[in-house]
Amino acid sequence: MDKRHYNVAVIGAGPAGIYASDILSKSDLDVSIDLFERLPAPYGLVRYGVAPDHPRIKAIIDALYNVLQRGDIRLLGNVDVGSDVTLAEMHEHYDAIIVATGALADAPLDIPGVDLPGCYGAADFVAWYDGHPDFPRDWPLEATDVAVLGVGNVALDVSRILAKHVEDLMPTEIPGNVVARLKDNPVRDVHVFGRRGPAQVKFTPMELRELGRVPDVDIVVYPEDFEYDDASQEAVESKKMTKQVVDQLTNWVFQEPEDLTASRRIHIHMLQQPVAILGDGKVEAIRMERTRLRGDGSVEGTGEYIDYPVQAVYRAVGYASSPIEGAPFDEEKRVIPNVAGRVVEDGKPVDGLYATGWVKRGPVGLIGSTKSDAQETIANLVEDANAGRLSATGTPDGGEGIVALLNERGVRYTTWHGWELLEAFEKELGEAEGRKRIKVVERETMTAVSRGEEHDGKLY
Structure with missing residues (x-):
């Protein structure tokens, strides 16, 4: 040695x-x-x-x-x-x-209309609500109907933050500028789209269960989106997490209509793939194509198209x-x-x-x-x-x-000692407002606090 x-x-x-x-x-x-x-x-x-x-x-x-x-x-x-x-x-x-x-960075999505105002990368949105110091401090939250493309945990995070009432986020360290913007969020319906079937979604069971516990938010799943091929059946039978996810989605399918009374809804759509984002100078709708499973868990288009009126689209199709x-x-x-x-x-x-x-x-x-x-x-x-x-x-x-x-x-x-100083500072900010912690967004303040330097107290 x-x-x-x-x-x-x-x-x-x-x-x-x-x-x-x-x-x-x-x-x-x-x-x-x-x-x-x-x-x-x-x-x-x-x-x-x-x-x-x-x-x-x-x-x-x-x-x-x-x-x-x-x-x-x-x-x-x-x-x-x-x-x-x-x-x-x-x-x-x-x-x-x-x-x-x-x-x-956001992975690219190559479909017509992806450059329209109102079409956003999920990574940018996440960086905003997480208070990343190198991203803008504001976010345009004007849509009542939103599409989220992707069925991974990032798509769930984005959907949950969009649909959740801001008072239910206050126990977290969410930054003050994000709280202020979310208070006026007019969203009513968030539509989450996945290309494949329920056995192929990438949600983890815990994340999916947490979604169902969000106050005043109903989860809507559609029976016509349930389709299984041989690969799907094998995945459900052999993978415990897949079975748990499918079981949770199935439970939502069988909800009674009279039980859906929340002011906001998250709709989970499967077997649909985006083909175009529509609008004249801004996002006005998204065109989805119905897909079908091919036996091995992959899908192909059916030629059946559905237009969903939405005013914003979030691409949660992966990071790069x-x-x-x-x-x-x-x-x-x-x-x-x-x-x-x-x-x-x-x-x-x-x-x-x-x-x-x-x-x-x-x-x-x-x-x-x-x-x-x-x-x-x-x-x-x-x-x-x-x-x-x-x-x-x-x-x-x-x-x-x-x-x-x-x-x-x-x-x-900055150093580890500097991080401990910044962490203590963020906790003090939280205590002043009855919260456990408030995240500092402004990079100069973060740096100055960490180095024990004078600063103007600007938080975002």
Whole structure:
């Protein structure tokens, strides 16, 4: 076993980066780990990509907190790798770099009308209601009838936030500007559309059950949308989660009409695919085509079309990663090309460069997948270290050289102690309004609080 000391940088302090750092810290390598984050706060998608009322958000953040508060992984926040410091400069100071930058952009949807005003990417909407500091502070909530395209948990989050009355969100850390805008939300009906049948939707059972508990919101499911082929039947019989989802959807089908009395409704439609967004200068309707199952769980169009009058469309058809300057990137798959976490370019491994999480495999899977993903990447990094394949281009001195560079350039980086200061500040804001916490949106305030600097108290 090689007992040389290694310095490793991890780029991205979301679940993927934190899990990779944790697993590496517990490996047999003698290693120092610096965790870089573009934002002043850690946790990535858990803080900025999951609805504030998500049922598991607190447990996930607690787990990530427990890793970082140990102190053996150094957090360097508010550092943009690519502009504040380059990947080439990091290679001069670290033996290995792990990219865990996730996926924040919306996957494209190529249908007519997608560029009409009133058609939005779900990722942008999520970033708004989660208070991402790099996104606009306002959102146009003017539609009474809304279409949400997609049947994953992001689609459920978007639908739930649109339909939920704002007073039922107050126990969360939802930012003040979002609360103010949601108070005037006129929405009455949210239509969620999926291309395939009930056995193929990607909702998790817990998320679906939570949807049914939202006050003054009815869930409407239609019997004509229930169709099963051989693959569907096999999935229901062999996968417990699939059966739970199908059972919940079936329960909603058999609701009595007189029981549907809420002021807002979420309609779940299946076996329908979008073909066009209609409108003259703005969204006025969406055209869906009926689909049918082909036996293997896939679908084909039937040529039957239905127009739904809506004034807004949210595309929740997936996330896409963005390139990081200095690393290869597959523009078609929207990932960093890699083999089991080892980054490759022109078919050859890039020395000392690794990837994990969604930027490695695409935006699929839950937290459990992110952990197993990190284990694979770290196992290969450790194997490369033990085989003597980690040869840095300079003299690796770890983060001290990078910190000196950041100081020289006037980069106001933040630390774990700074995050604890910001967290305490957000909790104080919440206590003043009888809430547990209020998230700060304004990046300058986040940075100043984290660094113990004077600030004007602007929250968003």
